[in-house]
Amino acid sequence: MTAQYANQEVLVSTEWVSQHLNDGNVRIVEVDYDPAANYDLSHIPGSVLFDWRRDINDPISRDLLSQDQLTTLLRRSGISPGTTIVLYGDFNNWFAAFAFWALQYYHIGQLRILNGGRKKWLEEDRPVSKEVPAYAPTTIQAGAPDETIRAYYNDVRGLLGDVKAGSTRLVDVRGPKEFSGEVTAPPEYPNEQSQRGGHIPGAKNIPWAKAVNDDGTFKSAEELQALYGGAGISPEKAVVTYCRIGERSSHTWFVLKYLLGYPNVRNYDGSWTEWGNQIRSPIEKP
Numbered sequence: 001m002t003a004q005y006a007n008q009e010v011l012v013s014t015e016w017v018s019q020h021l022n023d024g025n026v027r028i029v030e031v032d033y034d035p036a037a038n039y040d041l042s043h044i045p046g047s048v049l050f051d052w053r054r055d056i057n058d059p060i061s062r063d064l065l066s067q068d069q070l071t072t073l074l075r076r077s078g079i080s081p082g083t084t085i086v087l088y089g090d091f092n093n094w095f096a097a098f099a100f101w102a103l104q105y106y107h108i109g110q111l112r113i114l115n116g117g118r119k120k121w122l123e124e125d126r127p128v129s130k131e132v133p134a135y136a137p138t139t140i141q142a143g144a145p146d147e148t149i150r151a152y153y154n155d156v157r158g159l160l161g162d163v164k165a166g167s168t169r170l171v172d173v174r175g176p177k178e179f180s181g182e183v184t185a186p187p188e189y190p191n192e193q194s195q196r197g198g199h200i201p202g203a204k205n206i207p208w209a210k211a212v213n214d215d216g217t218f219k220s221a222e223e224l225q226a227l228y229g230g231a232g233i234s235p236e237k238a239v240v241t242y243c244r245i246g247e248r249s250s251h252t253w254f255v256l257k258y259l260l261g262y263p264n265v266r267n268y269d270g271s272w273t274e275w276g277n278q279i280r281s282p283i284e285k286p
Contacts, residue, residue: 006261078135
């Protein structure tokens with residue numbers, strides 16, 4: 001018998017979304033790093049845009065948007081407390097997963113991710129639109145932060161002893177060349193580099209892309225269990241994921257916490273651009 005994901009309901013298919021395009025209790029949200037190259041050209045009909053840089057991050061400090069900023073975003077998007085929010089985006093849902101994590105951080109429920117994201121929707125030649133919808137504003141209120149799913153620099157520094165002892169696992173989801181320190185950022189992201197290359201001491205390198213199929217959908221529960229369990233990332237351990245700016249690591253955070261049901265998983269969104277630039281940060285570099 002094929003194993004099911006621990007939380008099967010957090011994923012919806014392209015067919016499910018097609019059947020709910022006119023469902024007033026569902027709000028489809030495209031999350032983009034570069035809306036001009038994606039949402040502005042075409043998007044799922046009726047979907048609203050969350051611009052990752054403008055809407056999900058604070059405009060001044062390097063941080064998530066605030067509780068009040070999220071409240072404003074949700075209200076203008078026509079999202080009510082009972083609305084099912086379906087997130088999807090480019091880069092195999094990197095930024096959709098980040099938005100999922102950010103909304104969970106503020107206790108926004110009824111979240112789903114479109115399995116396969118924008119890529120699969122377009123590959124299946126499903127309907128798209130350039131029309132930007134307008135919805136009546138709501139009175140939803142974002143909740144207080146849930147710090148149990150977020151890790152900060154000092155948290156990770158304080159866990160290095162536990163990592164060495166094996167009770168905590170650090171998962172570096174970047175590519176092998178970033179992990180080794182050969183490069184400090186992929187060439188397509190030249191503005192997101194750090195002063196030093198390498199990885200946090202004791203981290204395991206499991207690139208995020210190993211969790212997805214060629215069409216952008218997530219691999220089966222059995223495949224994911226083998227991938228992470230085979231590397232010693234097991235549910236009884238505390239787990240912290242990180243990458244370069246926190247978006248790829250939120251993808252792995254989602255896999256571990258929701259698809260595999262690991263109870264204690266945090267995303268370190270400061271990630272390598274913080275760690276690799278911080279004075280006296282310990283670094284491993286083979």
